[in-house]
Amino acid sequence: MTLKQLTLELDQLEAEASKAIASATDESSLEQIRVSLLGKKGRVSAVLSSMGKIPGNERPLIGQRANLLKAQLQGLLEGRLRDLKSAAMADLLIGETIDVTSPPTGVLVGHRHPLVSTTEKIVDLFCGLGYEVVQGPEVENDYYNFSALNIPEDHPARDMQDTFYLGGNLLLRTHTSPVQIRYLENYQPPVRIVSPGRVFRRDAADATHSPVFHQVEVLAIDQGLNFSHLRGTVMAFLNSFFGDLPVRFRASYFPFTEPSAEVDVQWRGRWLEVMGCGMVDPAVLEGLGLDPEHWSGFAAGLGVERFCMVRHEIDDIRRLYNSDLRFLEQF
Ligand code: DAH
DSSP: OOHHHHHHHHHHHHHHHHHHHHHOOSHHHHHHHHHHHHSTTSHHHHHHHGGGGSOGGGHHHHHHHHHHHHHHHHHHHHHHHHHHHHHHHHHHHHHTOOOTTSOOOOOOOOOOOHHHHHHHHHHHHHHHTTOEEOOOOSEEEHHHHTGGGTOOTTOTHHHHSOOOEEETTEEEOSSSTHHHHHHHHHSOSSEEEEEEEEEEOOOOOOSSOOSEEEEEEEEEEESSOOHHHHHHHHHHHHHHHHSSOOEEEEEEEETTEEEEEEEEEEETTEEEEEEEEEEEOHHHHHHTTOOTTTOEEEEEEEEHHHHHHHHHTOSOGGGGTSOOHHHHTTO
16 A cells, blocks of 8 residues: 555545535435445545555655545535535425415315204294203103103003103103203293204104104293293294294194194195194193192294204205215205
8 A cells, every 4th residue: 555545545535425425315315425435434434544554754644635535525515415405495395385376176164964053043043032942861761751741651642652662661752841841840930941852753764754853842931921922932933933934823732731732834835734832731830849820831842854844945854864965065
């Protein structure tokens, strides 16, 4: 090994290294180059360690040269790293440019199911009349669903509503009327409540029936309430909901009201039954320890599906349960 050979080697190293650094295309390959040049086992170290093989007086020449080269390469590496970083940032910025003129890709926005929005509309109208929203359990027992509502065992009214029995005396509530009893057990009149919820009957599903459907129960108890108050309330509600469709009250029968009525609205040339109602039967009040001479009240129950179908002109109740977006997106 001679001074000349080492000098040549350093010249070659310088030329190759500058080329390699300039052509590195990303940070990790640049790092590999740095290690191969300046690392412990890199090419500059190799030159320095073979310095021992040349005469002592020549060594400082090579040492100086090697150290200069080291500093020069360090500078080149840093410069290249800066360039690569700013190029990467520029790429990122260009890639993220938002073209505000391109057409929207379309975002699917969810919205309330028509049954929910119909329930909300019904409940809102009663809230506007000063009613409070309450809810009751879907799993009921015989007492709340029937007996306390003046529907004793063997009463034919139990056949009006085919019941899902759960064993023991538990059942799925067949109507929202049990909420009346639960509320009056806990709160003294005067009361005004509206109670939306799911109810269950053993009906085969067809265009107008479903084993699960929704009702809203209405109850007002106070001193001196009479049928005019019931009628006025129902009319105010129906006029707000349907606009000015003709309304008629028809005498009917429910075990928990006396007198009782069914209410029809005229829709597309025919009378359509939309709710049941009546003055709370004195037997129901007495069962709750309320004196019927002192307190009176009215109640009503309505089917949300029926209101929803009329409101949106829906022909088949099953459409409300199928979760078909092509249908639901229309509302
Ligand atoms: N619970 C009755 C049903 O499901 C509806 C009903 C009628 C509720 C008259 C009432 C009422 O509160 O007064 O068929």
